[in-house]
Amino acid sequence: MLRKLLKQEFRATARVMLPLYLVTFVLALAVRLVLLLSQNQVLLDSVGGRTLRAVLLGVSVTAFVVATIATFLAALIQAVLRFRSNLLGDEGYVMFTLPVSTHQLVWAKLITSVVWFLGAAVIDVLALLALVVNLGMFQEFGRFVIEVKEQLTAYLVGNGIAFLVELALLFVVGCLVLCLNFYAPLAIGHSFARHKLLWSVVFFFAIQIVIQIIGGVFGLIALPHLWSVNFNFMTAAAAAHAMMWSSILVTAIYGAVLYGVTLYMLRKRLNLE
Numbered sequence: 001m002l003r004k005l006l007k008q009e010f011r012a013t014a015r016v017m018l019p020l021y022l023v024t025f026v027l028a029l030a031v032r033l034v035l036l037l038s039q040n041q042v043l044l045d046s047v048g049g050r051t052l053r054a055v056l057l058g059v060s061v062t063a064f065v066v067a068t069i070a071t072f073l074a075a076l077i078q079a080v081l082r083f084r085s086n087l088l089g090d091e092g093y094v095m096f097t098l099p100v101s102t103h104q105l106v107w108a109k110l111i112t113s114v115v116w117f118l119g120a121a122v123i124d125v126l127a128l129l130a131l132v133v134n135l136g137m138f139q140e141f142g143r144f145v146i147e148v149k150e151q152l153t154a155y156l157v158g159n160g161i162a163f164l165v166e167l168a169l170l171f172v173v174g175c176l177v178l179c180l181n182f183y184a185p186l187a188i189g190h191s192f193a194r195h196k197l198l199w200s201v202v203f204f205f206a207i208q209i210v211i212q213i214i215g216g217v218f219g220l221i222a223l224p225h226l227w228s229v230n231f232n233f234m235t236a237a238a239a240a241h242a243m244m245w246s247s248i249l250v251t252a253i254y255g256a257v258l259y260g261v262t263l264y265m266l267r268k269r270l271n272l273e
Contacts, residue, residue, distance in 0.1 A: 001100045005108035010115075013078050017116050020074055021123045024067040028127035031060045068127065071120035079113035080182045088190045092272045102266050106183070106259070110176055117175040166244040173251045180258035181207070187265035193273070211254065 034056045086095055087105060095105060185207060189200025 001098075002104045002108060005100065005104060006111060009082065009108050009112040013082065013112060013116060016074060016078060017071075017119065020067070020071055021119060024064070024071055024123055025127050025130065027060065027064040027067050028131045031057075031064050032131050034060050064127070064131075068124045071124060072117065075113060075116040075120055076178065076182075078116065079109060079179045080186070082112075083109050083179075083183055084186055087266065088186060088196075088270070088272070090272075092270070096270075102263055106262060106266070109183075110179055113179050114172055114175045117178075118172075121171070162241060163244065166241065166248065170244060170248050170251065173248055173255065177251055177255040177258065180255050180262060184258040184261045184265075187262045187270070191265055191269035191271055193271055196271075207258075 034053075037053070037056075085091055086109075096102075098105075182204070185203035186200045188203045189198070190196045192199045
């Protein structure tokens with residue numbers, strides 16, 4: 001049943017996300033085209049040529065930057081709106097009568113959102129490459145890869161791969177927690193009979209304040225230990241991995257708490273009236 005829920009979620013959200021991805025990539029190509037046209041000496045020497053170049057470049061770059069940011073914002077906005085409309089609004093009467101668990105309902109939203117966040121990261125990277133890449137860069141990159149390969153050892157390769165895996169895992173966990181940062185206060189706010197959105201906003205800021213306080217306390221406790229670390233090459237690599245896994249663990253624990261709160265409120269306290 002989770003597969004059917006995911007299919008429904010992707011179908012509903014793809015109508016916004018896929019066109020936005022396409023627009024972002026097209027705008028990157030547009031900026032590249034404007035940069036190429038700006039190198040045309042005839043255009044620059046013509047009346048108003050420099051002004052036209054500045055206007056076109058300013059508009060295209062601004063639109064591209066807005067689009068790259070919008071890919072992530074749209075993924076987040078869709079995650080929040082789909083959660084609220086499907087589970088906390090009138091559609092909730094239907095969704096909670098389906099032969100699925102509350103876990104599946106929430107995970108359908110989370111998985112869909114993470115996929116769109118990953119898609120936004122990939123399309124933004126591809127758009128940036130389309131904007132700046134050229135044949136000379138490929139040649140230089142090839143030489144750079146050969147030089148790096150000659151200097152690499154098994155130890156460096158292992159640590160590099162491990163760090164990339166840790167970074168990807170931290171990104172995924174961070175995306176899940178980002179969504180749950182909104183899901184939990186929304187679920188709490190919709191347990192009230194009146195002023196549900198107002199209560200949701202209040203609990204959102206309340207949760208953030210509590211987390212900031214807890215994070216500050218743990219930071220003060222951990223700081224003296226960080227100063228005592230002997231940073232030679234080996235311990236620096238070990239420290240980097242330890243920091244990555246600590247960040248993943250802390251983020252995952254925070255997410256688990258938010259997930260538990262969300263699940264409890266949806267199961268026991270949700271007020272759809």
